[in-house]
Amino acid sequence: MWWLKNIYAVDPSGSCGKRDILIREGKIEANAERLSPEEVAERAGGEPVESLNGEGKYLFPGFIDAHTHLREPGQEAKEDIASGAAAAVKGGFTSIIAMANTEPPVDSRGLVEFVRTQGARAGLARVYPLGTVTKGMRGRELVEMLDLKEGGAVGFSDDGHNLQNSEVMRLALEYAKLTGLPIVSHSEDENLACGGAMHRGKAAARLGLKGIPSSAESIMVARDLMLAAETGGKIHLAHISCRESVRLIREAKERGLDVSAEVNPHHLLFTDRDVDLFNTSLKVNPPLRSEEDQEALLTGLLDGTLDMLATDHAPHVWEEKARPFAEAPFGIIGLETALAAVWQRLVVPGKLSPKRLAEVWSLAPARRFGLPGGTLRPGSPADLVLFDPEWRERITSDSLASKAQNTPFLGQELQGFPTLVWVGGEPVLRGRQLCPAGDGVRHR
Ligand SMILES: NC(=O)N[C@@H](CC(=O)O)C(=O)O
Numbered sequence: 006m007w008w009l010k011n012i013y014a015v016d017p018s019g020s021c022g023k024r025d026i027l028i029r030e031g032k033i034e035a036n037a038e039r040l041s042p043e044e045v046a047e048r049a050g051g052e053p054v055e056s057l058n059g060e061g062k063y064l065f066p067g068f069i070d071a072h073t074h075l076r077e078p079g080q081e082a083k084e085d086i087a088s089g090a091a092a093a094v095k096g097g098f099t100s101i102i103a104m105a106n107t108e109p110p111v112d113s114r115g116l117v118e119f120v121r122t123q124g125a126r127a128g129l130a131r132v133y134p135l136g137t138v139t140k141g142m143r144g145r146e147l148v149e150m151l152d153l154k155e156g157g158a159v160g161f162s163d164d165g166h167n168l169q170n171s172e173v174m175r176l177a178l179e180y181a182k183l184t185g186l187p188i189v190s191h192s193e194d195e196n197l198a199c200g201g202a203m204h205r206g207k208a209a210a211r212l213g214l215k216g217i218p219s220s221a222e223s224i225m226v227a228r229d230l231m232l233a234a235e236t237g238g239k240i241h242l243a244h245i246s247c248r249e250s251v252r253l254i255r256e257a258k259e260r261g262l263d264v265s266a267e268v269n270p271h272h273l274l275f276t277d278r279d280v281d282l283f284n285t286s287l288k289v290n291p292p293l294r295s296e297e298d299q300e301a302l303l304t305g306l307l308d309g310t311l312d313m314l315a316t317d318h319a320p321h322v323w324e325e326k327a328r329p330f331a332e333a334p335f336g337i338i339g340l341e342t343a344l345a346a347v348w349q350r351l352v353v354p355g356k357l358s359p360k361r362l363a364e365v366w367s368l369a370p371a372r373r374f375g376l377p378g379g380t381l382r383p384g385s386p387a388d389l390v391l392f393d394p395e396w397r398e399r400i401t402s403d404s405l406a407s408k409a410q411n412t413p414f415l416g417q418e419l420q421g422f423p424t425l426v427w428v429g430g431e432p433v434l435r436g437r438q439l440c441p442a443g444d445g446v447r448h449r
């Protein structure tokens with residue numbers, strides 16, 4: 006049993022403040038303002054008690070990342086499920102949702118089960134697969150949604166590609182209702198975006214790069230919202246990057262649509278003005294947009310238009326990212342740096358409260374995808390993060406557990422990291438060292 010004493014607990018499903026917390030048999034046993042040694046001994050029932058002074062630290066429910074690309078099966082040189090899950094717990098994520106754009110794409114029950122099994126075998130973060138929407142991600146024929154759900158899929162997405170055929174999207178929303186799971190949309194008009202390497206604006210003109218207009222996203226957001234309204238289907242909009250999309254989602258929510266949306270930390274922390282030709286780790290899709298877009302995204306995240314933060318962790322091998330900017334693949338890794346960077350640049354300056362942080366990165370994804378977590382209530386699973394706001398770390402190719410290095414923070418020092426992470430009551434990160442379960446059966 007663990008006894009966390011006098012720790013600042015941030016409970017997005019309740020209140021925040023100094024607490025004593027007990028962890029026992031995989032669950033939160035108690036959460037109280039103060040516990041006496043007698044009470045603790047009684048609760049332990051003879052079990053040894055590991056006590057920890059939480060002074061100066063925060064306790065969060067484990068962070069849940071709704072958008073990670075783990076690349077297994079098929080592209081294990083970029084990342085595999087074990088390396089991605091290791092990166093996750095180093096960054097404070099106790100659960101991650103794995104995107105389905107692997108090779109082959111996760112379009113069958115067997116592949117959904119494979120991803121889950123590999124996740125369980127790694128014994129680190131809980132790994133929840135998405136299935137694709139269409140067979141082979143070819144955009145034509147729908148997958149067997151109920152079958153994939155039985156295999157453990159928590160939603161459906163052809164992310165990486167937009168569903169260009171509106172009738173296929175309409176049918177997907179209609180059929181997904183039978184499963185109760187959301188369709189995760191990568192909303193992008195591929196004709197408008199075609200050949201672009203960054204946001205269409207002054208910065209792109211200056212660098213001589215072809216731009217991707219904001220309308221490439223917002224046109225498809227508008228379409229997806231119309232189809233969600235028509236079908237009553239459940240939709241989650243991935244990586245929202247521009248002002249117009251935020252406005253459309255706000256309106257849709259006012260009309261009561263079953264819509265949720267995410268924003269990625271890089272869209273809150275960088276703009277197209279940060280892009281330079283020699284830093285392909287800032288090449289991402291959708292692209293980093295203007296300052297006005299960035300402002301609208303933060304406003305949207307604070308007023309609830311945007312429900313959650315998600316990394317869109319997109320690992321690539323160095324050789325691909327070493328190509329000229331126009332030819333390098335899109336994607337930024339985020340699992341190991343996102344929390345520290347958001348903490349430093351948004352929480353410390355007071356733009357985002359610790360409670361809102363836990364709402365948008367733990368509670369909201371748990372609720373939307375029907376996952377355990379997002380709370381510090383007694384009885385809930387002990388997926389927890391002890392966060393040290395003073396811990397500093399330089400991000401280097403050696404420090405990263407991810408196989409990839411395509412992060413704009415490479416070489417930089419960040420402050421604010423998890424120093425102890427539990428999944429199901431078992432520590433998976435201690436100090437800053439990983440401690441996987443080994444037996445691989447823990448989070449089945
Ligand atoms: N976001 C990206 O820039 N890349 C993602 C695809 C995606 O999420 O659209 C990838 O799979 O590499």
Ligand SMILES: [Zn+2]
Nearest residue numbers: 164165191243
């Ligand atoms: Zn995408």
